[in-house]
Amino acid sequence: MTIEQDFSAAAAGNAAPAQKRRRVSRVRKTTPSDATISADNMLGADKPASSSYGLGRRRASRAKKPRPDNEATPSVVSDAVPVSMSAAEDNAEEAAVPAAEGGTPRRKSRRGQRGGRGRNRKKSQTAANETEDEKAEAGVVSVVAEDAGEVPKNDAADTGRDTSASAGGKSGGSGKTAAEGGEKATVRAVAAKAKVGVAVQRCMFISVMSGEQVEVALTEEGVVLEYYLEMLHQRKIKGNIYKGIVQNIDTNLQAAFVNYGAGKNGFLQIDEIHPEYWQAHYEAASGNKFPPIQKVIKVGQDVLVQVVKEPTGNKGAFLTTWLSLAGRFLVLTPGQEQTGVSRKVDSEDERVRLRELISDMYPGSGLGVIVRTVSAGATKTTLKSDLQYLKRLWRDIRKKATEVATPALVHQEPGLSERAVRDYLTDDVGEIWLDNEDTAQAVRDTVTLLFPRRKDLVRVYSDARQPLWERFNLRRQLDQIYSREVVLPSGGRLVFDQTEAMMAIDINSGKISGKANFEDMAYKTNIEAAETIARQLKLRDVGGQVVIDFIEMREKKHVLEVEKILRHAMKNDRARHDVGNISSFGLLELVRQRTGSSALAITMEPCHACGGTGQRRNLEWQALQALRDLRRALRMESGEKCLFATSLELALYLLNHKRDTLREMEQDYGKCLEITSRS
Secondary structure (H helix, E strand, C coil): CHHHHHHHHHHHHCCCCCHHHHHHHHHCHHHHHHHHHHHHCCCCCCCCCCCCHHHHHHHHHHHCCCCCCCCCCCCCCCCCCCCCCCHHHHHHHHHHHHHHHCCCCCCCHHHHCCCCHHCCCCCCHHHHHHHHHHHHHHHHHHHHHHHHCCCCCCHHHHHHHHHHHHHHHHHHCCCHHHHHHHHHHHHHHHHHHHHHHHHHHEEEEEEEEEEEEEEEEEEEEEEEEEEEEHHHHHCCCCEEEEEEEEEEEECCEEECCCCCCCCEEEEEEEHHHCCHHCCCCCCCCCCCCCCCCHHHCCCEEEEEEEEEEECCCCCEEEEECCCCCCCCCEEEEEECCCCCCCCCCCHHHHHHHHHHHHCCCCCCCCCEEEECHCCCCCHHHHHHHHHHHCCCCCHHHHHHHHHHCCCCECCCCHHHHHHHHHHHCCEEEEECCCCCHHHHHHHHHHHHHHHHCCCCCCCCCCCCCCCHHCCCHHHCCCCCCCCCCCCCCCCCCCCCCCCEECCCEEEECCCHHCCCCCHHHHHHHHHHHHHHHHHHHHHHHHCEEEEECCCCCCCCHHHHHHHHHHHHHCCCCCCCCCEECCCCEEEEEEEECCCCCCHHHHHHHCCCCCCCCCCCCCCCHHHHHHHHHHHHHHCCCCCCCCEECHHHHHHHHHHHHHHHHHHHHHHHHHHEEEEEEEC
């Protein structure tokens, strides 16, 4: 028997007293809420504290309110996992069904059920109460809009909006125009979406300094998830195709060094050499996958190479002859007659659909095709047009390679702003903000081809009084990328130390270390650290070995939960990675692929004082070494004056703290000592 049938039977009892009937009728008003609780129980939600359906039931529900859908829990990672537009709509529809059937009631409805001062609320509502409700909902909307990156085009529009809102609040419920009514309906709709926990769409920000640099940031709910920087004086060459010449062959490394027109020769391994460049036919012996490089490649041979990894430090660029041309939806692979679908497409049905579409499109002799992750949901016409574009591009590259002299650039990857739109623009990106009109027009043309129905996706920020990063409160997050320490929400700290072998990350509890329950403190801090570390690894583009020193946790379930959250937070990392387990010493190891030159590598340089070690000799030690050099110079100097040049800081220290020693040296050698500072 359902809950409503129980209530109907109780109300229909002839022997029930009047007081009991009144209680039943009052309880029946809360039937939708009770029905929702029953539905939650069927879905595995927490059971109510009381099993009665009378007043005790309402007290129990007031004492223990259900957790809202949008409230973060320690086991859910909300700020590190992007949600697609379709997923957001699905969540909105699923959350709307319980609300319509009597889900968590709004404040106005609960007051009406409690009786007392809220019993006749529907019949007599004052204008002041309406104003308070509208202000509260408008406050929720303003927070959501600010997180989503909504900004007015100018201050006049901002002032007009504030004035109209305040005027509407003062006028109360009389004399409202149709426009005000529509605006309030939108306000209530957005507030309702915020209450049910609908994910806010992602935003892309592109800041351009003409002729100097380009910055791109991807955010979700105001949190920076990805950041890319390109300074035009050291523009990235990854993906460029060059016509190079083999200058040297190292038989020990089984690699060739190729001059492709840069300062340092590129590194080309034997497994990165396409068989079409082999000078002689070679039959692979048992156990040998590749032939000796000296037998198939010769010095002075021309090769068409593509940059796989940027040159770093003293290492040259990593090259390959297995070329690939990236489009929006497909990747063309000349020399590989095979087709495939990206491993990041999780849905098996979608993988089968994409395989069927690509099997019907013949790319041509000697050409292969790989379907990219963003192709999920794309039509056959879209994929076919992208394939035709890539085939024309490959024909132009081959033609140019036969005409230019070696070494030369044959194909150059587009700039960061164009690559960002091509590679990172997905359906869940709701806005693209730019601060340069010329770049905005180029991006707008690309967006029109990719998303014809979303013409208002690109927006230009033209307020000269405040930069783009400051307006959207992103500058502080971007500055953290260059900092050695990152502060956690609860007061803990992350310390990043890069060594030659690995990146070491230490977690400090900070302000919350004095809590009585050490296990809860360690668990909470490690949860926050796992989410932040996954985001910082992407922002800093940390590659290679990473060792994380978590705070020791005694409970096994806490250890497993922290590992789970770290893996979940890194699930959407574009770089390949492998996450290990927390050892008995509290250490977790992971390996991550470096995708390119990070903002740290582009903008940082070693300190001239410490040489990049982060430490230097103190001034007392430097002064003693300077005195030793002075004595040797005084002995060797034949003139009456001895000059000693050093840094300004050390010169002042010698004159202030070693004055007596300098005077004694002048008397001993009978010479005038003069200390100068180097500029």
